[in-house]
Amino acid sequence: MKKKSSLYSILVLTCACMLLGTSFLGAQVLNKPVATGNPNLGGGSAWTAACASVDFNEYFVNFTWSPPLVNSDNEFVLELSDSNGNFGSPVELARASDKNTEFDFEFQFAVPNDVRGETYRMRVRSTSPAKTSPPSDPYPMHFVDFNSPLLISPDGNGSIPPSGTFQLCGGASVTLAPHNIPNAGTYQYNWYRSGTLLAQKSQSITVSTPGMYYVELDYGSICSGSANTLSNTIEITTGTSQGIAINGSADIGLCAGDAHTLEANISGMGLNYTWYKDGVAIAGPTSEGYTYNINTGASDFAGEYQVEVEGAGACLERSSAVTIRNLGDFEVTRQNEASIVLLPAQTRTLSVTTSATTPTFQWYKDGSPISGETSSSLEINAIGDYFARVTETSGGCTGSPIDSEITAVVSPDSFEFVIAYAGSYIACQSSDATLSLTVINAVSDTGAKTDVTSELQSSFSYQWRHNGSSLSGENSKTITVSNFENNGTYVLDGSLDSFNTSSNNLTVKLPVDETLQLTSNGTILCDGADPIVLNSSMDLSTETFEWSKDGQVIETASESITANEVGVYRLTITTHDCPLVSNEITVRAFDESLLVLDKPENLIIIEGETETVTASGAESYEWFNASNNLISSQDSFGFQEEGEYLLVANFGNCTISRVITVVFRDTFAIPNVITANGDGINDLWILPNTYSRHTDILVTIYNERGKEVFSQTNYENNWPQSTTAFNKPSMIFYYKITKAGSSLKQGTITVIR
Structure with a gap:
């Protein structure tokens, strides 16, 4: 059976107290909150566990309490314990300030995203007067913030073993851990071996026992299954280490054409053998293939060789590497630039290094050997193409000599300077500009360019020019312009011996260091008013300028303009090749x-x-x-x-x-008695102007049965109206004055006829 209106109960209780001339003694009773069905999902059964997530997090509890009434400023607060049911630091779940006359209602709340546990409890606290309900029954509550299948791998390295099988050798162990979950250390886990739940709850587990291992996040007895986090399975197997190795020396030198066989130290056990060179399989797996012949006829036979074995009851093992070296192979490295610019009367030194054990050297110029030049370096003073030929004279291998890379030594036909802006420079915005030499190119008679900046930048003499004229004292590779009066075109000249060169042109445009100010005799357009005239703080008679409105040019000749339309006005003067922009004046319509x-x-x-x-x-x-x-x-x-x-x-x-x-402001109190007898005295319920005639304050009046009989914002002190009927000599009404849903005042009105 539906309970009577809580407001009706309040009115009856109020009337009884007034008639008896006494007050209600006793204290409110707050009952423990109880889980209830979700009305937004059709009600239904009460929830027994809260398995919340970002996709669903809406739960309800029912709360009941007993009179007397709480104070008008009271709030009911639903609080949550810690995972052990302890309220030492409760968490607020919900708060209700509009339930002070309802003895049976529901709280709606969301599970906090850090909640994970099996014995959470809730309670309700009132603020005025301060009371606390008994705690609720314990509930499993989990915020399921990760609900995808976990992926586990050895050490959580992200590499799942082929076929999901991992072999342990010689009593070794392996650590399994998930690798696809953020903040993995903040969760508890359920680890399983071949279907049996293990005791470990940590992020990782170290195992040495064979079996099928998998894991899920521990979201409790009810929520774990619904979270769908069950991982892949890794099968742990065990085997015996064979101690595989390759017989003989670990460092072997061979010549092209030499015969050599690598042999594993284990044979005759029915094992499969796979041979590797530089980590790549080159033979096998082959049963009893415990030898491998090195193909020294191949140019790339040198490398790191290993053998791997596997078989029934044996661990998969790979041997240490054996290094095979090609004794006829060595390197020659040029120690100077690929291209050298040689000036008249200048000398340069070329050199090479080699990895040959006992090398001999012979230098060549333009393809012909240079007599007597048989060391690793060569001093030159003539142009041409140079290289060194190196021969290995020891090691027992017959090999071809190796030539170094060619160095082209050229004499320049001319030089080229390239200058650029240093740092960030924006034309007509930057306050200064720095120009610097960035590249010196030596140019051959065919037009080929060679960068010789590092070799020759300290050898040139420099002179800067501005608009074609030399600048006194500006004789370095860099120049800084910091005054708009020096705007223009800059060139860097250079000279070295008989060579003279000039750089590319760079233009510098710095903004004028002046302020252009617009003034007006008004900014509002209205009928009958004087025209709005805009004037400039600068003389425009010799300037090039543009008046604009809303970004569009409207005048280029008049030194002042009349603003006949609303919009944003601005003046721009072009001076020293840069625009000088005024302040903006916004003309608005009268409103x-x-x-x-x-x-x-x-x-x-x-x-x-x-x-x-x-x-x-x-x-x-x-x-x-x-x-x-x-x-x-x-x-x-x-x-x-x-x-x-x-x-x-x-x-x-x-x-x-x-x-x-x-x-x-009125200072009288809200009346609680009026005499609606038509004598013009105290016939109407008059409120202080603090509460009357305000569009945001709502006045509501209920009869003794809790039915609303009057409701009005902007209350005009007009209740009761002439049409209001009273069927008793004395009647009691209940009023509430609210603003934006918050209660300002409430009480009773006794109407006497």
Whole structure:
């Protein structure tokens, strides 16, 4: 059976107390909260475990309590314990401030995202008066923030073994861990071996016993299955280590054509053998293939060789590497640039290094040997193509000599300078610009270029030119321009011996260090007002300029303009090759909403105090009293007396007027008795103006059965109305005054006829 209206219960209790002339003694009883069905899902059975996630997190508990009434400012707070049911640091789940007259209602809450445990409890606390309910029964509660299958691998390295099988040798162990879950250490886990739940709850598990291992996140007895986190399976097998190795030396030198066989140290056990070179399989797996013949006829036979074995009851093992070296193979490395620019009367040194054990050297120029030049270095003073030929004279191998890379030594036909802006430079924005030599190219008679910056930059003499004229004292590779009067084109000249060269051109444009200011006689367009004229702070008679409105050019000849339309106006002057942009003036249409007051025009003040009203949006202000006397020319005025006041706000030649009505605030209390007998005295329920005539304050009146009989915002002190019927000589009504859903006042009204 549905319980009677809680409001009805309150009214009956209030009436009984008044009639008996006594007060209700006792204290509220808060009952423990109980899980209940979700009304948004059709109600149904109460939940027994909260398995929340980002996709679903909406739960309800039912809460009941017994009178007397709590205070009007009371709030009921639903709180959650820790995972052990302890309320030492409770977590707030929900709060209700509008249930102070309901003795049976539901809290809706969401499970916090750090909740994981089996014995959480809830309780309800009231704030006024301060009381706490008994704790609820324990509930499993888990926020399932990861609900995808886990992936496990050895050491969590992300590499799942082929076929999911991992072999352990010689009593070894392996650590298994998930590798696809963020913040893995913040969870508890359920580890299984061949279907048996293990005791470990940690992120990883170290195992040495054969079996099928898998894991899931431990979300408790109920939520774990629904989370769907069960991982892949890794089968752990065991075997015996064979101690595989390759017989003989671990470092072997061979010549091309030599015969050599590698042999494993284990044979005759029915094992499969796989041979590797530089980590890549080259033979096998082959049963009893415990030897491998090195193919020294191949040019790349040198490398690192290993053998791997596997078989029934034997561990998969790979041997240490044996190094096979090609004794006829060595390297020759050039120690200088590939291209060298040789100036007249200049000498340079070329050199090579080699990995040959006992090398001999022979230098060549333009393909012919240079007599007597048989060391690893060569001093040159002539142009040509040079290389060194190196021969290995020991080691027992017959090999071909190896030539170094060719060095081209050239004599330049000319030089080229390249200059560039150093650092960040933006034309007509940067306050300075630094120009610097970046590249010196030697140019051959065929036009081929060779970068010789590092070799020759300290050998050249330099001279900067500005707009074709040499700049006194500017003789380095770098120049900085910091004055807009030096805007223009810059070139760097250089000379070395008989060579003279000039760089590319770079243009510098620095902004003018001046301020262009626009002024106007107004910014508001209105009928009958003087035209709005915009003027510049600079003389425009000799300048090139553009007037623009909203980014579009509207005038290029007049030194001042008249703004006949709303928009954003600006002036741009082109001077020293850069634009000089003025401030912006925004012309707006006349609109009374331009004037903004921070207080209502109907102002209620407390007698003896000052209430200040501040205006904004206009250019000037005038405040007048009821006698039309000017009382202030500021943007604000402090009111102390009742009456009507006039504010005139000026927008250039446009004005807006506002009337401010000031009354004193009522100080009488809310009446609880009226005599609706038509004698004109106390016939209406009159509220102080703190609560009446406010569009954001709602006044609601209920009869003794809890039925709403009147509800009005902007209350006009007009209840009861002439049509209201009273069927008893004395009746009790209940009122609530609220603002934005929050209770301001509540109580009873006794109506006597």
